[in-house]
Amino acid sequence: MSSSTKQGRTGGPAKSHAQKKIAVLGCGKMGTILLESFLERKLITPQEAIATVQHGERSQELSRELSGVPVGTDNRAAVADAEIVLLCVKPQVLGQLLEEIAPALGPTTLVISIAASTTTSFIQQKLGKNIPVVRAMPNTPAMVGAAMTAVCAGPAATAQHVETAKHLFESVGRALIVDEKHMDAITALSASGPAFVFVILESLAEAGVKVGLPREMATTLAAQTLYGSAQLALETGHHPALLKDAVTTPAGCTIEGLMELEKGGLRVTLMNAVIKTTIRARELMTS
Numbered sequence: 001m002s003s004s005t006k007q008g009r010t011g012g013p014a015k016s017h018a019q020k021k022i023a024v025l026g027c028g029k030m031g032t033i034l035l036e037s038f039l040e041r042k043l044i045t046p047q048e049a050i051a052t053v054q055h056g057e058r059s060q061e062l063s064r065e066l067s068g069v070p071v072g073t074d075n076r077a078a079v080a081d082a083e084i085v086l087l088c089v090k091p092q093v094l095g096q097l098l099e100e101i102a103p104a105l106g107p108t109t110l111v112i113s114i115a116a117s118t119t120t121s122f123i124q125q126k127l128g129k130n131i132p133v134v135r136a137m138p139n140t141p142a143m144v145g146a147a148m149t150a151v152c153a154g155p156a157a158t159a160q161h162v163e164t165a166k167h168l169f170e171s172v173g174r175a176l177i178v179d180e181k182h183m184d185a186i187t188a189l190s191a192s193g194p195a196f197v198f199v200i201l202e203s204l205a206e207a208g209v210k211v212g213l214p215r216e217m218a219t220t221l222a223a224q225t226l227y228g229s230a231q232l233a234l235e236t237g238h239h240p241a242l243l244k245d246a247v248t249t250p251a252g253c254t255i256e257g258l259m260e261l262e263k264g265g266l267r268v269t270l271m272n273a274v275i276k277t278t279i280r281a282r283e284l285m286t287s
Helices: 004-012 014-018 027-042 057-066 073-080 091-104 118-128 140-144 157-173 180-192 194-212 215-236 240-247 253-264 268-284
Strands: 022-025 049-052 084-086 111-112 133-137 149-154 173-177
Touching: 004 022, 022 140, 022 157, 027 049, 027 057, 027 140, 027 157, 027 253, 049 073, 049 091, 049 149, 057 173, 073 091, 084 091, 084 157, 091 118, 091 180, 111 118, 118 133, 133 157, 149 157, 157 173, 180 194, 180 268, 194 215, 253 268
Parallel strands: 022 049, 022 084, 084 111, 111 133, 149 173
Antiparallel strands: 133 149
């Protein structure tokens, strides 16, 4: 454990220790994105946060990246007196982590997990006490403040706990409160969804190159077209079919392209991608 983490646990530090608002455990890519956003939007100060990583050699480097937030490897020390514990580890190691930190959690600590395919009831069972648990599923556009995060309540979580989690994730984009029964489908649609969109983006850009556009220009045109189309759908609230029809003039260019998409089965292929991914998310939960 780094000296900064030790100080946060024992130091003159009783005051600083009592002020610890959030502990981010397993502060990898997504944990770092979230914590940086919390700091940038002044939801917390560096003195009110602490983070952990698996390997000590990474801790000092990450602490510098996070504006001086203490980073160590002792998860149990990190959660002591924290108001919120954010679990950012992989699902395979979550059970072990929960057993490790359970004795150090206070009765009012809010535990938020972003581990895929891991239910709030599983987390509650591992903690062995009636601690409020919230499950969240953000996606990688959090890197640019454009995430879509779904948030759901565990058995002991109140509406206020869920609102607290929602407020945190709104710092990296949009957040939506959902029923936990939808989380596997949400994992497939919005968490895995960016990968599907990047395939579409790559394909559109490659097509642009095929018809004579420079690659960088084709990629920019395709990316901005996807971005603008998504913004239009979000801000108008119109059904995608209506927005599609607004672009499609009789006997024009667009209808030719749409016919090719239908011929190639793009619509059904995308639907099947989400369905198969949902099934896989459920399998991971039961394995």
